[in-house]
Amino acid sequence: MRPTLTTLASSSPRFPGPGSLLRSFFIKQTGAIGVALMLGFFASGPATAAGDVQGIAAIVNDSVISRYDLDQRVQLVMATSGIQPTPENIERIREQVLRSLIDEKLQMQEAERLEIEVQQEEVDSAVDGISQRAGMTRDQILSYLKGNGVDEVALYTQIRADTAWNKVISARFAPLVEIGDDEVAEVMQRISQDAEQVQYQLAELYLGFDNPAQEREMSVGAQRLVEQMRAGAPFSSVAQQFSQAASAANGGDIGWVAESQLTPEIANAIRNMSVGTVSDPVRTHN
Incomplete structure (x- = not known):
């Protein structure tokens, strides 16, 4: 079981009633995982050029992430997440953005290994x-x-990586998915039972880690994102940029879910939340 940090955005609970329809709640998590050599991503001053050796932010196997690439992604995040582009906020999210870029490099390398291509039309x-x-x-x-200093290549690169990784997941797991009649019956029974329980609408931001050192880093990063969202940055925009859960494509939205479907840690966090609030990071196992 892999430990994770989860941040929740709460909506109203839904209580069962006569003829009530099944709903499921949604959770949001924040995350970025990757192994690479990282160089000087806290260095000050603008990047000189995308390929400049002095402007290397990280090396992922045989691929380079330049400081220019990092600067562009930070600006993209600022332009689309609602986080105020103050020098303090830029410095705070820089490491998290770099980890996201590292993940994308690893994902693109896996796509290339599997000979998966993304067409420009996609x-x-x-x-x-x-x-x-x-x-x-x-x-x-x-x-x-462009008005916010972001080259369109930065957006296209992120979308291409996301699309490639979705294809990797489909290629890897879709052939293994077979749904039998007994599984359908089990799901229908669970739906019937869930309709009689309290349900919550949530949003998730997911952050994974593999060891205690990473946990400390991720905890700090997750808390910073929470602070930004509590200060007004839209949860959905931040989730789209930082979450590595499948729900990131929907801004972290996973709908309505019965309380029985939650882990004890998440259920405990939700019970004390008000509608429209963001929780502190919750440590769970994924």
């Missing part, structure tokens, strides 16, 4: 989807990012 379609959800055109989105 990336364009994803950008169009983002634009539609924001009530803007693609050109307006790109113009907005």
Whole structure:
């Protein structure tokens, strides 16, 4: 079992009643996992060029993450998450953003190993989807990012990595999924039982770690993100940028869930939360 940190955003509990429909609650978690050599990501001053050896932020196997790449992703996060772009906030999220970039490099390397490709049409379609959800055109989105100092390549790179990793997951696990009649019956029985229980609507931000040293780092990073969200940064935007749970694509939204489906740690955290609030990080096992 892999330990994790979970941060919850709470909505109202739903109590059972005559003829009530089944709902499920959603949880949000924050996360980034990766193993790489990291160099000077707290160094001050702008990156000189994307390929400049003096501007290396990390090396992931044989791939380089430049300080320019890191700076661009930080600016992308600031432009899309609602976090105020103060020097203090930029410095605080820099390490977390670098870990996300490291994860993407590892994921892209796995996609390449499996000979999985992402077509430009898929990336364009994803950008169009983002634009539609924001009530803007693609050109307006790109113009907005440019106005905030973000090259469109930074957005396309993130989307390409996300799309590639989704394909890796599908290629790896989809052939193994077989649903039998007994499993359907079990789910239907659980649905019937859950309809009689208190249910919560939640959002999750997920952060994973593999050892005590990483746990300390992730705890600090998770708490900083919590502080930003409590200060007004939208939970969904922060989750989309930092969460590594599957729910990140939906801003961490996983719907309504019965209390019995929660781990004891999460259930205990939720009971004391008010609607619209964000919890402290919760340590669980995944």
